[in-house]
Amino acid sequence: MxxxxxxxxxxxxxxxxxxxxxxxxxxxxxxxxxxxxxxxxxxxxxxxxxxxxxxxxxxxxxxxxxxxxxxxxxxxxxxxxxxxxxxxxxxxxxVILPGSRAAIKTTQMNRIGIIGTEGTILSGEYKKAITKKQANTSVFSQACPKFVPLIESNQFSSAIAKKVVTESLQGLRKQKVDTLVMGCTHYPLLRPLIQNVMGDTVTLIDSGxxxxxxxxxxxxxxxxxxxxxxxxxxxxxxxxxxxxxxxxxxxxxxxxxxxxxxxxxxxxxxxxxxxxxx
Structure with missing residues (x-):
């Protein structure tokens, strides 16, 4: 069979x-x-x-x-x-609920960052899922619309990718999150660059x-x-x-x-x- x-x-x-x-x-x-x-x-x-x-x-x-x-x-x-x-x-x-649950388990400071496409961030689904289970958590969301085109064009290891990731995550760095959900399944292909920008003290969550x-x-x-x-x-x-x-x-x-x-x-x-x- x-x-x-x-x-x-x-x-x-x-x-x-x-x-x-x-x-x-x-x-x-x-x-x-x-x-x-x-x-x-x-x-x-x-x-x-x-x-x-x-x-x-x-x-x-x-x-x-x-x-x-x-x-x-x-x-x-x-x-x-x-x-x-x-x-x-x-x-x-x-992929949203599993990623949200993992972020809640991981955070020590109750400060979670979410990066995703414009559609995902505008939907607010990650923030709703996280705060529903842990109301006292601060969630900071950032759309990163330039990430997916980079990956789809096979440039995720390029110097351009490094520049784009650095510029896109500057605002989120200032929020001092200790956990960051990669809320797009493309983003783990940029994981080394994302980790480098956010720093070793930030735990990255792969929603996929x-x-x-x-x-x-x-x-x-x-x-x-x-x-x-x-x-x-x-x-x-x-x-x-x-x-x-x-x-x-x-x-x-x-x-x-x-x-x-x-x-x-x-x-x-x-x-x-x-x-x-x-």
Whole structure:
């Protein structure tokens, strides 16, 4: 019997940081990943448009008969998670609550910083999640709209990236936070630069990695976890943009030489949805 895969979706390559942790923690599982690089970034877009795009990717993954969906994108989580959880009959996991819980556990001074896309920061979902559980915590949010384009263009190790990160985080440094949530799954690719600017006394929280911890628990809870077997795992990648650029970033970040990457047109995504609605 063929293994059912876990589906991951993201606005681009950022969700690969979640994928890397998932492959490490869940070696017996199969994964399908789709990154909407043709329409990235999601951060500056209106909420309803982000929700529409998230549904496009979700419908595509549902065609693959996935058993669980990970929204490996903070902006999409903020826009679409409640609706997806309500409608779908498979477990759906976002990245905001796990990242928030980890920040609460980590902070010693109750001063938490959040960095994310414009959409994520404007939604206020991180601040709401944190203060709901720990009301006396001060939360300082900073949108970093220049980060995602840097990463999507494979410049996250460049001198330009160092300059952009330094300039973007100056205001947050003054708030003297002791914990900083990287509230976009792209941002761990900039982790060394972010840590250098914020200083060693600030603990960085990877919302994507924290999400995989939760996925592992849910797989056991729903009795959906795959056991070790001789049947090979599937790891398939789809992108709405350039296959070569996606493969270059993914191969480097995941440390895999043989990646199966397929280009999926926006028209095809829309076709899947239109066919299901007629």
């Amino acid at each position: 063929k293994k059912q895969a876990i589906g991951l979706l993201d606005s681009g390559v950022g969700g690969l940081t979640v994928m890397k942790e998932a492959m490490k923690q869940l070696p017996n599982e199969s994964f399908y990943y789709i990154g909407d690089t043709a329409r990235c970034p999601y951060g500056p877009r209106p909420k309803e448009q982000v929700k529409e795009f998230t549904w496009d990717l979700t419908k595509f993954l549902l065609e693959k008969n996935i058993k669980m969906l990970i929204i490996a994108c903070n902006t999409a989580t903020a826009a679409a998670l409640p609706e997806l959880k309500k409608v779908l009959d498979i477990p759906v996991i976002g 990695a924290e999400t995989v911890n939760e996925v592992s628990v849910l797989l056991d809870y729903y009795d959906m976890a795959e056991e070790k077997s001789e049947q090979p795992n599937e790891r398939k990648f789809y992108t709405t943009g350039s296959v070569n650029m996606f493969k270059e970033i993914a191969s480097d970040w995941l440390e895999l030489n043989e990646l199966e990457v397929e280009q999926v047109s926006i028209a095809r995504l829309k076709g899947i949805i239109d066919n299901e609605r007629t």
